[in-house]
Amino acid sequence: MAGTVTVTGSWSDPYIGLPWQERGLTRDGIACWGLCRLVYAEVLDIAVPDYAAKVTSIEERAEVAAVFAEGTMAGPWRSVPEAQVASFDILVFRRAGLDAHVGLVVTPGRMLHITSGQDSAVVDYTDGRWAPRLSGVYRHEAMTEGPRVL
Structure with missing residues (x-):
């Protein structure tokens, strides 16, 4: 797949190749937000809400998107300038x-993500189909004292 990058020796290695499943939350089948939740729990020991579990309609999807929408930030997420990603x-x-897809920064320019019909992978988010769709970068408040690099 174009844009896929093999990153060795990274915290992301154990999360590459997981199968996609709508609203999935486990290694047996996972969706984009489930992947973020799994990494946050296992690598950072930070529990984050399961926003996606409430998504059953386009209206509810809009409510979930509002969590990350500019100007309506709620909970533990803080906006970060794209130039300061970590x-x-x-x-x-x-x-x-809608703001309806998420990925995790592995290194600036590379993200771990999963999308419908594909296994999780590390891809470039600075070009191709992802760059024009990027609407924001957010950091959990537990990470605001500085990003952890593992």
Whole structure:
């Protein structure tokens, strides 16, 4: 797949190749937000809410998107300038007019993510289909004293 990058010796290695499953939360089948939750729990020991579990309609998807929408930040997420991205920041992308896809920064320019019908992978988010869709970068408040690099 174009844009896929093999990163060796990274915290992301154990999360590459996981199978996609709508609203999935485990290694047996996972969605984009489930992947972020799994990494945050296992690598950072930070529990984050399961926003995606509540998504059953486009209206609810909009409510979940509002969590990351500029100006309506709620909970533990803080906006980060794109020029200051760090490992474990959440990248939010617009799909179907909503902030409805997320990935995790591995290194600046590379993200761990999963999308429908594909296994999780590390890809370049600075070009191709992802760059024009990037709508924001967010850091968990537990990480605001500085990013962890593992």
